[in-house]
Amino acid sequence: MSTLIERFRAHVMGSGLFRDGGDQGRGTGDGLACVLAVSGGADSLALLDLMHAVAPELGLALVVAHADHGIQPGSGAVAATVEALAGRYGLPCVVGPLGLGTGTTETAARRARYAWLREVQRCRGARFLATAHHQDDQVETILLRVLRGSAPAGLAGMRPRAAGGLVRPLLPFDRVELARHAAARDLPVHDDPANRDPRHLRSWVRAVLVPLLVERLGHRVTDDVLRLGVHAARDRRAWDAVLQLLPGLDLRTSGGGFDVARGALGRYDDAVGVELLRAASRRVGLVLGLRRGLALVALARGQSGHRVELGGGWVAESAFDRLVVAPAAAPRPAAVAAPTGPRGALRFGPFRVEWCPETAPARVVRDGWRTWIPPGEWTVRAWVPGDRLAPLAGAGRRAVRRLLAEARVPRRERTGWPVVTRGETILWVPGVCRSDAAVPEAGTETVRLDVFREDGG
Numbered sequence: 001m002s003t004l005i006e007r008f009r010a011h012v013m014g015s016g017l018f019r020d021g022g023d024q025g026r027g028t029g030d031g032l033a034c035v036l037a038v039s040g041g042a043d044s045l046a047l048l049d050l051m052h053a054v055a056p057e058l059g060l061a062l063v064v065a066h067a068d069h070g071i072q073p074g075s076g077a078v079a080a081t082v083e084a085l086a087g088r089y090g091l092p093c094v095v096g097p098l099g100l101g102t103g104t105t106e107t108a109a110r111r112a113r114y115a116w117l118r119e120v121q122r123c124r125g126a127r128f129l130a131t132a133h134h135q136d137d138q139v140e141t142i143l144l145r146v147l148r149g150s151a152p153a154g155l156a157g158m159r160p161r162a163a164g165g166l167v168r169p170l171l172p173f174d175r176v177e178l179a180r181h182a183a184a185r186d187l188p189v190h191d192d193p194a195n196r197d198p199r200h201l202r203s204w205v206r207a208v209l210v211p212l213l214v215e216r217l218g219h220r221v222t223d224d225v226l227r228l229g230v231h232a233a234r235d236r237r238a239w240d241a242v243l244q245l246l247p248g249l250d251l252r253t254s255g256g257g258f259d260v261a262r263g264a265l266g267r268y269d270d271a272v273g274v275e276l277l278r279a280a281s282r283r284v285g286l287v288l289g290l291r292r293g294l295a296l297v298a299l300a301r302g303q304s305g306h307r308v309e310l311g312g313g314w315v316a317e318s319a320f321d322r323l324v325v326a327p328a329a330a331p332r333p334a335a336v337a338a339p340t341g342p343r344g345a346l347r348f349g350p351f352r353v354e355w356c357p358e359t360a361p362a363r364v365v366r367d368g369w370r371t372w373i374p375p376g377e378w379t380v381r382a383w384v385p386g387d388r389l390a391p392l393a394g395a396g397r398r399a400v401r402r403l404l405a406e407a408r409v410p411r412r413e414r415t416g417w418p419v420v421t422r423g424e425t426i427l428w429v430p431g432v433c434r435s436d437a438a439v440p441e442a443g444t445e446t447v448r449l450d451v452f453r454e455d456g457g
Contacts, residue, residue: 004173004181008050009057017160017167018058018128033126034060034167037117038086039067040078040190044132045085046178047170049185051130052089060128064093065120067113069100071194078190085188094120106200118164127165133158134170134178139222140205142229151290153278156233163285239279251280255350255453257326258284262318266301273297281325286314299323305411319410326412336380348380349416350454351430358448360440366392367407369431372446373438376422383419389426389435400429407432420449 002010012018018034036051038044048064055062064086068079079095086093096116100109121129138157145154160168170178182189198204213221243251248264258280265273274293281288288296288310295308296316300323307317316325336348343356360372387400404414409432420428425437430451440446 004046004177005050005053008169008173009054011172012054012058012169015160017169018060032058032060032128033063033124034128034130035063035065035117035121035124035126037067037113037129037131038064038082039132039192040082040188041132041192041195042179042182042187042189043134043170043175045187045189046181046185047130047132048085048089049181049187051169052091062089062091063120063124063126064089064091065117066093066095067116068095068097069104069109069113070098071100071102071104071109072192081188081190094124096120106202121165128167129165130167130169132170132178133168134173134175135226136175136206136222138171138229139210139225140202142225143205143209144202151278152232153236153239153282154232154287155228156236157229236279236282239275240282243276243279246276249276253283255326256284257314257324259319259322259324259326260300262300262321262323265297265323268297270294270297273300277325284325286310286312286325296323296325307412315412317410317412319412320408322410324410324412328412340377346380347454348418349382351418352452352454353380353418354450354452355447358446360442360444360446362442364392364434364439366394366434367432368434369452370448370450371420371428371430371434372440372448373420373422373427374440374444374446378427378447379421380418381421382416383414383426383429387419387426389429389433390437392434392436392439394436398433400426400432403429403433418451 018032034051034055036044036048038048051060051062064082066079066082068075076097079097083093083095098109098112098116100112104112117129120126142155142157145157158168158171160171162168179189194200195203196207198208210222217224243249246264248261250261250264252259260276260280265276268276274288274290274297277293277296278288292308292310299306299308299316299318302318304318304320307315309315310325313328314325315328316323318324336346343354345352345354347353357375358372364372383400383404385401388397389400389403390397391403400419401414404417409417417432418430419426420430422438425435427435427438428449430449431453
């Protein structure tokens with residue numbers, strides 16, 4: 001029979017869990033950085049030992065991260081043990097004293113832990129964050145979602161690889177074999193009493209519900225629960241694939257959100273439309289329930305310009321012929337005066353403005369994301385109601401609000417849209433309209449302005 005480490009190596013090598021993320025996530029060493037979440041329990045210590053064994057073959061530079069919740073007495077001693085063990089492996093270790101206190105709920109502790117782990121991942125420039133979730137955790141997760149009435153996609157349980165480089169390499173292995181490995185390797189395991197405290201719902205499922213099910217139905221019940229997860233995962237993958245098989249839907253992802261063709265979505269049956277939106281939402285990290293899914297289908301069939309708040313910092317809008325689902329727009333940025341230097345760059349909300357000296361071309365276009373202005377002071381600010389300009393090669397003066405609408409800028413994006421001004425005169429609305437004011441003559445020295453959308457829009 002193969003050893004656990006041999007099976008683990010075959011799993012991570014064959015599954016592609018740690019596929020190279022390109023230049024992103026390169027640590028300070030030669031490998032691809034990976035943060036290991038190590039609590040001190042048998043599961044996470046087994047993860048540390050197994051990952052240390054295969055890291056050179058995967059090209060990974062490991063960083064141990066231990067969140068000291070401060071809930072149980074003596075938690076500092078556990079942190080010191082993890083730190084010492086990391087030192088034995090020759091790995092850097094980061095300890096986070098969260099100081100949550102004894103009354104902290106299971107949910108609050110998990111949120112604080114993951115927020116801290118993500119911060120460690122960000123500070124270390126790590127492509128991956130690996131946790132010790134295993135097969136028994138998957139059974140508990142699926143049962144919890146059954147009890148909470150999860151949609152079919154939720155019954156798939158935890159993904160082996162999720163957004164933000166989150167990786168769960170132990171899902172094929174159960175708690176018993178991981179504990180045996182930790183004991184055989186003489187690892188200093190900490191037994192957290194909270195894992196058996198039935199006041200926590202997951203602990204109750206682990207210590208009470210699962211044993212009752214096994215007693216009544218036999219050990220095959222856990223295999224049956226896992227099989228349910230496999231079926232649900234297959235269903236989830238099918239809906240993900242359907243998104244690409246419906247060209248009329250025209251799914252696009254950018255700026256952390258997505259948008260689809262309203263006309264195509266509105267022609268589908270409500271149930272189909274909701275599942276398509278759920279599948280699209282999963283791609284951007286949004287969990288979309290049935291009620292909000294139906295609201296979005298109705299929004300797609302309504303008039304342009306309407307919007308629905310989805311909660312959790314998400315908003316949906318019917319924008320012309322598109323249904324847009326995205327994080328809520330950032331607050332309006334304050335006016336920013338451009339530096340007087342000959343070249344440079346500045347950030348304005350989701351936009352990046354760059355400038356440099358350049359000879360004016362023979363023709364300056366009306367729309368587009370580049371223009372030229374004569375030397376002198378200029379300012380970037382957000383447009384305000386009442387702003388107007390005289391369009392290049394146009395007639396009369398036009399309201400900026402109207403120009404943004406005609407350029408099909410979604411309503412949620414208009415709030416912080418920049419304008420370039422000189423004094424009280426608007427010279428340019430980037431990507432929308434160039435004014436006929438201060439247009440330089442061909443061949444004269446000018447300032448070239450380029451504006452980029454840094455959110456992918």
